[in-house]
Amino acid sequence: MVALQIRDVPESVREALAAQARARGMSLQGLLLELVTTEARRARNLAVLDRARRRAGGYDARPGEAVTELDEIRRERSARFEGDE
Numbered sequence: 001m002v003a004l005q006i007r008d009v010p011e012s013v014r015e016a017l018a019a020q021a022r023a024r025g026m027s028l029q030g031l032l033l034e035l036v037t038t039e040a041r042r043a044r045n046l047a048v049l050d051r052a053r054r055r056a057g058g059y060d061a062r063p064g065e066a067v068t069e070l071d072e073i074r075r076e077r078s079a080r081f082e083g084d085e
Contacts, residue, residue: 004036 014028021031 017031018028021028024031026034
């Protein structure tokens with residue numbers, strides 16, 4: 001394993017993180033390792049999603065667009081089913 005060092009951390013930030021660690025029953029080092037690990041995992045997830053988006057032809061919905069599009073698809077489907085009766 002490697003060691004990371006962060007310089008010039010404001011004391012208020014350090015204290016807030018230490019309080020969060022204590023509240024979770026963790027050491028500050030344990031909390032920071034968890035935070036860094038989570039961010040690294042998220043970066044990998046975003047890379048996977050980006051590759052999938054490119055393979056799918058570049059479709060990239062903005063936040064909220066997917067919900068709007070799904071609602072439209074559901075309305076169209078409902079209209080088709082209602083027309084079959």
